[in-house]
Amino acid sequence: MSDEYRDKGEPQPSDYSPYYPPIRAKNPAITAELEKILSKALSLVADNRYPSVDDLKQALESYEYQQAKQPVKPSASGYQQEIPRVKPILGVDKPRIDFGSLIPGTPSVKHFTIQNLGAGILMGKLTAGESWIQVFPTIIDFEGDKKDIIVTVDTARLPRNFDGKGYIDIETNGGNTRIEVRANRKQQTPRRGWIVAGSILAGIAAVVLIARAFPSAPPPVLDVDTSTIYLKNIELSTINDTKTITINNTGGQTLICTLTTDRNWLQVYPTTLEVDGNAGTRKVVVRVNTTGLNYKFSDTGYIIIKSNGGDKQIPVKLTTLIFEDDFSNPNSGWWVGSTAESEAEYLDGKYRYLNKQSGYYRWNWNEKVGQLDDFVLEVDAQWYILSSSYNYYGVTFRAQDEDNHYVFFVSSDDSQYVVGKDVKGTWSTLKGWTESTYIKKGTAVNRLKVVCQGSQISVYVNGYLLATFSDSSLSKGRVGLAVGKGKSTSIFTIVPDADALFDNLKISWP
Numbered sequence: 001m002s003d004e005y006r007d008k009g010e011p012q013p014s015d016y017s018p019y020y021p022p023i024r025a026k027n028p029a030i031t032a033e034l035e036k037i038l039s040k041a042l043s044l045v046a047d048n049r050y051p052s053v054d055d056l057k058q059a060l061e062s063y064e065y066q067q068a069k070q071p072v073k074p075s076a077s078g079y080q081q082e083i084p085r086v087k088p089i090l091g092v093d094k095p096r097i098d099f100g101s102l103i104p105g106t107p108s109v110k111h112f113t114i115q116n117l118g119a120g121i122l123m124g125k126l127t128a129g130e131s132w133i134q135v136f137p138t139i140i141d142f143e144g145d146k147k148d149i150i151v152t153v154d155t156a157r158l159p160r161n162f163d164g165k166g167y168i169d170i171e172t173n174g175g176n177t178r179i180e181v182r183a184n185r186k187q188q189t190p191r192r193g194w195i196v197a198g199s200i201l202a203g204i205a206a207v208v209l210i211a212r213a214f215p216s217a218p219p220p221v222l223d224v225d226t227s228t229i230y231l232k233n234i235e236l237s238t239i240n241d242t243k244t245i246t247i248n249n250t251g252g253q254t255l256i257c258t259l260t261t262d263r264n265w266l267q268v269y270p271t272t273l274e275v276d277g278n279a280g281t282r283k284v285v286v287r288v289n290t291t292g293l294n295y296k297f298s299d300t301g302y303i304i305i306k307s308n309g310g311d312k313q314i315p316v317k318l319t320t321l322i323f324e325d326d327f328s329n330p331n332s333g334w335w336v337g338s339t340a341e342s343e344a345e346y347l348d349g350k351y352r353y354l355n356k357q358s359g360y361y362r363w364n365w366n367e368k369v370g371q372l373d374d375f376v377l378e379v380d381a382q383w384y385i386l387s388s389s390y391n392y393y394g395v396t397f398r399a400q401d402e403d404n405h406y407v408f409f410v411s412s413d414d415s416q417y418v419v420g421k422d423v424k425g426t427w428s429t430l431k432g433w434t435e436s437t438y439i440k441k442g443t444a445v446n447r448l449k450v451v452c453q454g455s456q457i458s459v460y461v462n463g464y465l466l467a468t469f470s471d472s473s474l475s476k477g478r479v480g481l482a483v484g485k486g487k488s489t490s491i492f493t494i495v496p497d498a499d500a501l502f503d504n505l506k507i508s509w510p
Helices: 032-041 053-068 197-213
Strands: 090-092 096-102 108-116 122-128 133-136 139-142 146-153 163-172 175-185 229-234 239-249 255-261 266-269 272-275 280-289 298-307 312-320 323-325 342-347 350-355 360-365 375-383 392-401 404-411 416-423 426-435 446-453 456-461 464-470 478-485 498-508
Touching: 032 053, 053 090, 053 175, 090 163, 090 175, 096 108, 096 146, 108 272, 122 133, 133 163, 146 175, 229 239, 229 280, 239 255, 239 272, 255 266, 266 298, 272 280, 350 360, 350 478, 360 392, 360 404, 375 392, 375 478, 392 446, 392 498, 404 446, 404 456, 404 478, 416 456, 416 464, 426 464, 478 498
Parallel strands: 096 175, 229 312
Antiparallel strands: 090 108, 108 146, 122 139, 122 163, 133 146, 163 175, 239 280, 255 272, 255 298, 266 280, 298 312, 323 498, 342 350, 350 498, 360 478, 375 446, 375 498, 392 404, 392 478, 404 416, 416 426, 446 456, 456 464
16 A cells, blocks of 8 residues: 555554455556545544445545546547536535533534535435434525535433434435434532531632633623614515624623524524624524415514523514515406406406597406505506507506596507596596606506605606606505596597506505
8 A cells, every 4th residue: 555554554454464455456447536435445444434334425426426527538439428427416524513511501503514526406404313403404405515504402402411412314316414413411510518618718719819810701792783674575475584683792702692583474594603702793694484474464573582691682573565466366356357348357477458438447456455555556567459549558546436546547659648636526637648758669568656655656667757746635545457548539530449468566565
């Protein structure tokens, strides 16, 4: 074997009978890298071998992948056609984690790293084999070199006089392995017996002298901004990492924290952490899970931080979207049918609305939305069939009935818009028909937007502000989709039916 191994004082095969020569001496085709792996696996010293079969398997698979990536050598007839194996390979940076002696009631945190030694996406799960072991995350799905894993020992769940180990099993599409977790629980038992007064005085004096010579670090101090965190217009059925908070330790000793919440929709990560003294900091991710919540949901939860440097609570205010609809579900609540004046249907993931009645606009609403005062409404609108400058589409808002509502209409054929109101059956305009270059012509999609906040009303098209008004005639009401068919004053002009499509409706809080 090479001098690299002889210098370590490891027993050599030549010291034993029979003598086994180096592997490559028998088979020169074996690479030096493979010989190194095999020599380690066959080492005569147990501590120098691979800790487990999985570790040996991981080393061989990594070697196999690296060999597959080597450039292809030309042959006499051209280049060999060889496709390298591209797959994920699981690796970990440590086979065991030792927490040492732990004090009951004090959480302890350590880390290890999962590596993807191959290529592609490494996917799998992590399972703690004991109740006192907590691991985060429990699901991995990443494409890259490595992923940090947090392991926490819940000392409150450690059995009395415990001194042993547990396991974290890792199962992935790139192989499986097991991490050993060792810990022991300290027993804080007071000493018994007689102590003479002189010994007490001597002990006190010694403590004072030591304290003067080596002053201890000040205790940890938890410092965190406890201002309310506002999470507004969160979509339903999603899990979002929306905010981060910073845990500061303004003391000297290590700060140990546990974080919990009082709401199912509110989550934090990590749930246990240690922060170094002397201005140490750690980031905590605030996560919102809106699965199972409803539109217009509003609630306040709390992040509860307990530590050896004080306790804090952080309020978190959540509001979900008022309503949204991509019209893929024909049961989302809009009117469907056909009358002499209008027709409506769900068509290819959009809402089609046809107005046949000249000189009128037709509109309808969704009962699921309800009455609104302040809101932001956005919707895509376009002509299903090319229309004329007499026709228009848009939205109604703060609508109480047919005699009391606001309107915002766009005529894409001549790039004009109008804003008006009907109050107690009397029509008046807030902004007469006005041309805008921001309005797309023909059958192109125009994104309409209305913002109502108190008496302030603003209208937009395709992200551009068109006009802002102050009007307090109507303070609340429904929102609706509308299509208008104009009436020509000439007997020679026939106005086609107004046939519009609506999509991607979103109603949120301002």
